[in-house]
Amino acid sequence: MHPTDATAPPSAGHAEIRIVAATPEAARAVAQVIRRAFAGTEQRSYPVPEGGTRLHLTIDTAADAEPALSWLASSRPSSRTGTHADEV
Template identity: 55%
Template sequence: MRPMETMPSAGMAEVRIVAASPEAARRVAEVLRHCFPAAEQRSYPAGHDGGTRLHITVDTTHTPEPDAAVPPWLVTGKSATRGRPHPDEV
């Protein structure tokens, strides 16, 4: 069972990125910062294979303006995965 987590305040989202390298995690965080105002990221080791876990808080009340660099599913809020959960999600 997971410990109780504190929910972010209204309009804020906590994003956790797990990647094989710190550079890959930073690239994903850069894309998020391009779309939403964000707090300072925090990174931690992930597992024994040198992976990185990066946490960032984004402000979802300021949505991105539609432009060619933003995928349409991000602007509309509709998932590109069609609701399929990841294997490790409960």
């Protein structure tokens, strides 16, 4: 998926994750935590016009990167689900 194409979903069994942080180091730290739970492709980073970094990851939701974490296996959707104000 192209970074500007927010309407096209990823292929089945995959998810696109976008991390926006003030620094590249902060974005990479969050990406590293995600990669402990899911196998994924190489990250792509882009500068944010207002400052900061936007990092994109494509993860494989069908393949664990490391042994499944107990919190991940037992987690339930939040009652506060929905689109954030700045999301489409």
